[in-house]
Amino acid sequence: MVPVKNPSISVDCVVFGFDGTSLKVLLVKRGYRERQPDGQTVLREDVKLPGSPIYQDEDVSSSAYRILEEMTNLKQVYLKQLQVFSDPDRIGDDDLGWLNETYGFETRRIISIAYYSRVKLSPKIISHTAMRRAEWHDVQSVKRLALDHKAILMTALKTLSTQLANEPIAFELLPRKFTIRQLQNLYEAILGIEIDNRNFRKKILGSGYLEPLQEREKGVAHKPAQYYQFNRHAYERETRLKSKLNFINWHD
């Protein structure tokens, strides 16, 4: 028996990845019918975030994991609740028509509980998601998304850039070993700014959070750059545990 879908509640997932150069977001295709001035309809395709209405008997988080896997083949990622999108007019009449037709609803509105995630992009993951026709798009080049998904993406990106300045999330997007150039590319991609190379290098190496490895890039045209890894222990010791507002983990 096919589970019944809830016509009032959906989930949408913003999954960010980084390929060493640019910030990516995982998108899926949507087919829809566009009405023409002469009353005819034409089949069109656009892209959207992976997402769908939840089942009637399903927890929202379980639903997000299930839908992400069904639509993109991606599992074993950590999805975090971003925000509820609930403007009663968030979905225009045409898209509401698409929604009701696709899912057999007669709803006037649906709220979306948005989740987001950061994954280490690899050729393996890319071929894995491609099996479901899900694609990783450059965030900076995403012009338009179906429904209100552009707004959801922008909210997730804003959250990502705030976190980047305060938490060591960069290292969740980078491979275990990375070059300073890759780290800088990531900062520039998320913040949408250019950063001075020498200043960046000086600051990030001075932080004490990076550990040099006895290994350099291979098979590159330019001078091979050194690899580094994130020293989480050094970070934790310096920040969270040392917070002057923290009276639980005192380190005298």
Place this chain on the structure above:
Amino acid sequence: MVPVKNPSISVDCVVFGFDGTSLKVLLVKRGYRERQPDGQTVLREDVKLPGSPIYQDEDVSSSAYRILEEMTNLKQVYLKQLQVFSDPDRIGDDDLGWLNETYGFETRRIISIAYYSRVKLSPKIISHTAMRRAEWHDVQSVKRLALDHKAILMTALKTLSTQLANEPIAFELLPRKFTIRQLQNLYEAILGIEIDNRNFRKKILGSGYLEPLQEREKGVAHKPAQYYQFNRHAYERETRLKSKLNFINWHD
């Protein structure tokens, strides 16, 4: 015309306050009918978080502010989204009956979008909320709440204690001027632990975040304690702006 309520989506608000000694949460009364073994029903009363289903044509956040004001008289507080509570079995059969009867629904499940807030408690606010029969209960003495509201309260409390160790939220709950004793009481109430007086005093004064005022307690039996205020500028300078992961606001 009375707006139609959405049978699938509700909001609940966890509003914390601090009276100088203990941590409080704002609760409202709920009347319900309890079935007896002989089939009769008896009217009962218990307490719950301020909350209700949203209107069909309403944004979730607007709904949270409206419902909080309608049920507790409280406005001009900042409500932040805490988490969605969406276990399909989160509400038992009896409470589902109460819900359907109260709001004229025939729903099998409802999700709750929980909000939380921190307010500076004052006699004025207490008398204001009392006009709607809303009451400030000691968090530590809350045994049972209607529906799954105890679980929502505990989640909010956990969030509050995590924040307390990492962000200067204590000063949103304290009056503008406060004693070290009051600050320590607040930490102890939120964390549910006892903290050594001398250590606390030494650590918090050593942080540089507190500014002594030329003023002491009045009309107290014990030796009047000195008042302090939070120096947000010193805090910002030392933490956020100086994050070693922050490449936007560089301060060389």
